[in-house]
């Protein structure tokens with residue numbers, strides 16, 4: 001008797017997975033930009049100021065789509081301050097620090113090209129206007145003769161940037177946000193903004209700030225729905241922004257079902273508004289833990305943001321919760337078109353960066369396993385699992401699994417949430433136990449509180465092995481994530497990323513002769 005079972009039907013429905021689900025968010029906050037991805041003058045940076053060690057790690061990670069410049073920052077940000085040769089420093093009213101504006105639109109676009117990311121711009125719906133949004137869109141995407149397109153050319157960028165993703169506003173429903181609005185004000189504001197942006201570039205994928213709340217989002221969709229492609233929601237399940245004492249492992253993983261509850265609630269609102277299969281959901285900020293930024297603008301409050309760098313607070317709880325979050329998005333791949341881990345670098349991100357180097361956190365490897373190994377199609381399956389008692393009356397499945405397909409192979413993600421029990425999962429296809437040799441990648445730590453640090457950067461890294469399955473049974477270590485790649489005949493090809501020596505990943509390059517490279521999946 002196994003602790004869990006996973007039953008797959010050969011005729012199960014299959015849903016395409018948008019790779020934007022493995023996306024990220026980066027904001028002008030703390031050392032996410034300055035001292036994170038952008039450090040002019042550092043010996044580790046190129047002549048443009050981009051940290052190359054960071055860029056290498058992000059290319060290996062697979063950054064998908066990256067949302068910028070905020071977040072709360074954006075609600076008082078005027079994009080024109082960050083373009084052209086004469087950058088005006090401004091006081092950042094959101095985070096109460098000076099913004100040099102040396103990293104602006106062109107720098108973000110160039111950095112995205114460097115790391116292989118798709119740019120996603122969030123506009124200022126706080127102090128900004130619909131026209132300011134539309135002008136930014138013209139500046140970025142128009143090859144016409146308008147004054148803003150012309151200004152871009154004068155700034156040295158002749159070709160349009162072609163930014164595909166644009167969002168109207170950030171959390172303008174919250175009293176904490178600069179330019180907060182009522183549901184009625186928001187519906188009108190978004191409608192006029194979206195209308196104007198569509199007239200500049202009707203081809204963009206247009207999102208707007210929403211919440212899984214009927215009173216906010218139903219009127220929004222009734223009014224602006226004809227102009228929108230997605231509604232964007234946010235989620236942080238351990239609010240460190242006030243109380244910087246991280247919840248423990250069991251409490252954290254006990255909240256793993258909550259993101260999917262938000263997705264289901266938002267799906268219902270979209271359906272009630274009459275936009276089922278037309279408007280999708282973007283979880284365009286998510287993280288188990290919120291960023292630490294206690295209220296106030298004095299030096300102590302600003303300095304307290306360095307507590308986001310405490311390595312011991314990035315543990316297997318973050319990785320196991322994040323796997324559950326992504327599994328929830330994959331189970332709803334028909335309506336979730338994007339998800340952005342917040343943030344990408346420093347803050348509570350998967351990559352720690354300081355002036356001397358980088359540390360890949362537990363979530364770096366988790367996100368890489370999902371982005372690089374899972375197939376591009378979600379396969380419905382039936383799972384059962386023993387229950388995990390997380391305390392406070394919270395009981396959730398101990399094992400959480402999703403099935404994807406890559407070519408003719410099945411790639412399965414299996415999460416054992418139990419803090420200390422090794423659990424077995426029996427896997428069958430059309431009622432027959434899976435047999436044969438699979439490729440196995442497992443991420444776990446020597447304890448639930450294991451973390452990586454500059455002193456011990458490889459304490460938590462994935463292990464790769466051959467899994468010989470004779471009765472469909474797979475053993476899952478405690479607090480672990482396993483990706484099982486059941487044999488495939490589809491060899492990797494140019495543009496695929498494969499694992500090389502150690503933890504190094506590399507992209508398959510075209511051969512000099514143009515012949516198709518023959519490469520076995522290196523494990």
Ligand code: AHR
Nearest residue numbers: 070071072073170171291
């Ligand atoms: O803690 C970061 C903030 O969290 C983002 O700026 C905002 O969008 C969210 O409230």
